[in-house]
Amino acid sequence: MIPISAIRENLKKIQESWKAKGEEFxxxxxxxxxxxxxxxxxxxxxxxxxxxxxxxxxxxxxxxxxxxxxxxxxxxxxxxxxxxxxxxxxxxxxxxxxxxINLPNIPHGSVPVGADETMNVEIRDWGEKPNFGFTPKSHLELGTQLGMFDFQRGAKISGSGFPLYMNAGARLERALINFMLDHHHSEYGYTEVFPPFVANKSAMTTTGQLPKFAEDMYWSQTDELYLIPTAEVPVTNIHRDEILPEDDLPKYYSAYSACFRREAGSYGKDTRGFLRLHQFNKVELVKFVTPESSYDELESLTAQAESILQVLGLHYRVVELCTGDLSFASAKCYDLEVWAPGEKKWLEVSSCSNFESFQARRGNIRYRRNSDNKVDFVHTLNGSGVATPRLLVALLETYQNADGSILIPEPLQPYLGLKEIR
RNA sequence: GGAGGGGUGGCAGAGCGGUUGAAUGCACCGGUCUUGAAAACCGGCAAGGGUUUACGCCCUUCGGGGGUUCGAAUCCCUCCCCCUCCGCCA
The missing domain is CATH 1.10.287.40 (Serine-tRNA synthetase, tRNA binding domain)
Known part of the structure; x- marks a missing residue:
């Protein structure tokens, strides 16, 4: 939420920023x-x-x-x-x-102006596209052959978009989650939390899912609870209506959760395999920080998410979203896109955002400043570190052998208990 | 699901119709004392909103909402949450 005083005082500036987002109020x-x-x-x-x-x-x-x-x-x-x-x-x-409550956040001054994703800016890339001595297969072909997942039976249980992982697929999924949580804890000191997978209206309003995006979520009418679309929701709400001592900042939380998205209006887009799902797994990173530090924290957050891909040896690029592609709550955002050689596509596996005080105002998340003992809103950030479905796609397609078996990157081997899947 | 108890400032904890925005303690900030620190003592210390060049002034807030009253933290209704016991259950 942007404060009414800001609208009164900086009307011109705010109007321009909305225009850059392609919105008008x-x-x-x-x-x-x-x-x-x-x-x-x-x-x-x-x-x-x-x-x-x-x-x-x-x-x-x-x-x-x-x-x-x-x-x-x-x-x-x-x-x-x-x-x-x-x-x-x-x-x-x-x-x-x-x-x-329905007004979007204001993009940071450094965000490139553009109408849509074609104006996003590639910041850097890491690694190289793998060379195969054969035509690489898609993850669907590989995984189906290896008995790692079964979309037909998943659909029988719940509908399309609800994958059923089996055998090495189920174990690999669990291995990836454990690996990522351990990594963020031991490398960067994130506090691991295991949050509820449903949240109430207040929690959903804090992070910005409500009131505008109710359609995108599953919801239980009798209990007035929503299935979370990301762990960002419960984790950001940990400190709702609290005043934190400045000495407690920054606070870093990591959380695994299943994520539920109705994906209303996106039928027919990326329907194949794991590219777009109604339920998927994700390790989320959430930071509560002081306003002065939030842009440095965004850089480090992005680097921390990237390190997962680096350790797994996956080729990826970092894209800075332009104003028009920025989400409702975000002031600045980097997407991480991993290369999937079978699909021959960049796949978004993480969005790292600084929300500045936008969510903090909605959720009344504040801190007491040391310098003058005054209360002010914290800045919140979050990013996936990272989402598993597309990570799994990139992993299978990158590490496939000519015979359809999959090599497991060394850091993941202890988690899976296998050096290869065949 | 049934019975009872409770939700008050950063925290703990009084108050139970009229200088109570709220005693007291802790924490925090400033000062005295001290070579320094601790202790002790003195003083300060809620948030939000409106208004003002400013000093300030005014309003709101004691879990949420509604009601009674000239006046509500205090009485009534309702919802939510927490605790204890019983039942059910992974």
């Missing part, structure tokens, strides 16, 4: 509403002040045995008026909040 309506709200609030405050003074006087009169019936009669009218004004003010406030 009726700022006039916001400003008029805001003015109306403040006018009402001022009137209300004056009346309440009057009431407070009168009530105290009545109390005093009562105690000293004086008659206060006339004052009480008068205050009855004032109270009635206050109630009416309160209703109006609350209604205006709700209207205003409803608009603010």
């Amino acid at each position: 009726d700022v006039n309506k916001i400003l008029i509403l805001d003015k109306k709200h403040r006018d009402n609030l001022n009137q209300l405050n004056e009346l309440r002040a009057e009431r407070n003074i009168a009530s105290e006087a009545i109390g005093k009169a009562r105690r000293s045995g004086d008659n206060a019936t006339e004052a009480i009669r008068k205050m009855k009218q004032v109270s009635k008026h206050i109630k009416e004004l309160e209703k109006i003010t609350a209604d205006l406030d709700a209207q205003l909040k409803n608009i603010l």
Whole structure:
């Protein structure tokens, strides 16, 4: 959420940034509403002040045995008026909040301006495309031959997009998750958490899934709970409505979770195999940091996510999203894309974002500054470190042998207990 | 699911219709003392909003919402959460 004061004070700048995102909002309506709200609030405050003074006087009169019936009669009218004004003010406030909660974050000044993903900027790449002495197969062909997963039976149980991992596939999935969690803990000191996989409306609103993206989530009406689309939701909400001591920052959390996405409106896109799923596994990294440090933390977060791909020896590139491709809550974002030689495609396995105070404001996540003891919003960041389905695709396709067997990268071998899958 | 208890400032914990935005303790900040530190003593210390060039002033907030009242942390209704016991269950 961006503060209304920022809209009042930096209207031009904010409008431009929305334009760069390809969005437009009726700022006039916001400003008029805001003015109306403040006018009402001022009137209300004056009346309440009057009431407070009168009530105290009545109390005093009562105690000293004086008659206060006339004052009480008068205050009855004032109270009635206050109630009416309160209703109006609350209604205006709700209207205003409803608009603010639907406004996207403002891109950081360093973000390249562009309309869509074609304007994203490749920042760097790592490794090289593997050379095969044969035509590389797709992960579907390889995995099916090796009995690693079964999409037909997964669909029988739940529908398409719900993969059933089997045998070495199931074990490899578990190995990857364990490997990534261990790596982030031992290399970078992340605190591992195992969060709930469902979350309530407040939690979903903090991170920005609600109110705009309700359609994208699975939800249990009877319990008013959503299945989480990412561990970002529960983990960011760990510190909702809290004031953290500055000395506790930065806080680094890692979490495995299953992720559930309805992918409404994307049918027919990437329907093959593991490229787009309704349920998948992911290790998520979440940081709570001071405002001054958040952009340095974004760089290190990205590097930490990258290190997973490096250790596994996978060719990848880092792409900086342009303004038009930036998500609702993000102020700046790097995507990690891994090379899948069978698909001959770059696959997004991670998005590393700085949300600045956008989520912190929604979730009221604050810290007490050492320098002046004042309270301020933290900055939150998160990135996948990384998502398994496309990682699995890249792994199978990169490490395939001519006979369809798969070599397991050395760091992963102890986790899987195998040097190769055949 | 049934019975009972409870949710108050950064934390602990009083208050149970009228200077209570809230005692007290801890934590924190400043000062005195000390060679330095600790202890002791003195002082300060909630957040949000509005208004003001500023000092300041005003309003709101004691789990959420609603009600009673001139006036609610305090009374009533309702919802949520936590704890204890019983039942059920991985």
